[in-house]
Amino acid sequence: MLTELSIQDFAIINKLSITFHEGLTVLTGETGAGKSIIIDAVQLLAGGRGSVEFVRHGAKKADIEGLFIIEDESHPVYNVCQQYGIECQDHQLVLRRTMTANGKSICRVNSKLVTLAILREFGKTLIDIHSQHETQSLMDPEQHIELLDLYQPELMNKAKDEYFKLYDQLSNLKNRYRKLSENEQETAQRLDLLQFQLRELEQAQLQPNEDEQLEEERNTLANYERIYSALQLAYNSLYGEQKGLDWVNQAQIALQDNSKFDSSIAEKAEEIANYYFGLEELTYDLGNLIESLQYNPERLNEIEARLSEINRLKKKYGPSVSEMLTYMAKIEEEIEQINNKDSHLSKLEEQIKEKAKDAFLEAQELHDIRQAAAKALTKEIHEELKDLYLDKAQFKVDFAKNKLDQREELDKHLHKNGLDHVTFLISTNPGEPLKPLNKVASGGELSRIMLSLKKIFAKHQGVTSVIFDEVDTGVSGRVAQAIAEKIYHISQESQVLCITHLPQVAAMADTHKLIEKEVTDHRTSTSVHELTPELQINELARMITGTKLTETAVDHGREMLEMAIQFKSKEHNL
16 A cells, blocks of 8 residues: 655645555545645656646756555565566565656656656556546556456456467467568568578588687687696696605505504505595696697687687677577578478468467357356446446446457457457446446546446455545535445555545545645645544534534534444444
């Protein structure tokens, strides 16, 4: 969850540090106090689009930093950390974004510089922001199939893995077919290039590990004098009168002559004898090395020339002789394929057909699982909509499945998600046709639909923080109370930050923060205060009346807070 948010020189915010907690945190305040600016800051922290307009007037840069605690090590953000080589110690992740007055944006994750695209990868696993005018995923039809697949992951993941594996293999075959069937001119040019490379490599007559062997031989010849001197010194130190071997031999004889007097001396005598024979053999080997060692300047020149030629080829074909030989075999195979293009194309066509059949069977199984998931999801969403007084609303998961005219063209109908194109449709009133979510007109209805979907998908999406920015606009009365309860339910699965003008929602808060504007030295800035229960009652009263506090409004605010406490207590005891 998001535990700390620091904002500096951002819009009308001078310097602000906010601590967040688990559960539902509500942000309230007068219009223009800076509530949405705080959400804008979080959105930029998650990789949203920035602007120089966000930098506070007169400042050189705006700085936003957020600390997230993710204790669940199976959370998707850990995969993102591993992908980009970022350590996440003590389950802590710090996102930071700096925007300069000249338009530059600097992004960091745990102090490591990253691109905005990478920051966005982290952001989408941590934060999901929904406002009356903008959503990240639920309003995007392209994301609906992913959301449906999240609904019953235990059934879906295995089938998806099998399909993805086959689809990747099919895609690779199709790419090979496309490359091989390129136009004649490109194929002829490619063939000329490959034949030139093959001739050059063949003429070089490369041998496996030749470069390593030549470098070792060059090293020996280049250091001949030092090697010869070392061998000669070692040999002379061991062989000869009053040298190493002679002294070891004398020690051996001395012990052997007196071994009959002490058994331990006999053991040591035998041990020294073994050492003596080993050193004697070693000395013999050193002598042979000295005799075999020859200095050949012509051979050294040959090696230098050969290594120079090999290094020239390395720049074109690979960092080692081994890799150059591998590349040589690869281009030989490609030349053979081009020269026998027709037969290879026919073979690839058959392979594509067979692989497409296998992939189609897996895609069909995916479709069947999705159909079952869609049925269960539709039933659950209808129950959620009833709780929000949309009893007559109809929800449907629409499948635009590719129709197959000829089974031999299966590969043309498959895509990365199988055969299906999924769209969530809704009709809020009897007699109205089902429409895509992004076509629903009423703001109040859209808010309730989105909350229903959020409640269901919050636990599946894995985001640690769900943010609602005035999603309750356009509702009141019993619907407002139902929305408050629904937002509270969502906060039991994920941390929820909510900007609201509804006292019913504010009363449900686990933490209530008041956003206010202050003027200091003729400059406006935003401040945040966490409310005590008594101050929370006064804020609820202000939200009810919209003007000055009255005793009746305060009583109403107290009653609303007590009812919310009773509701939450009842929910926890269920």
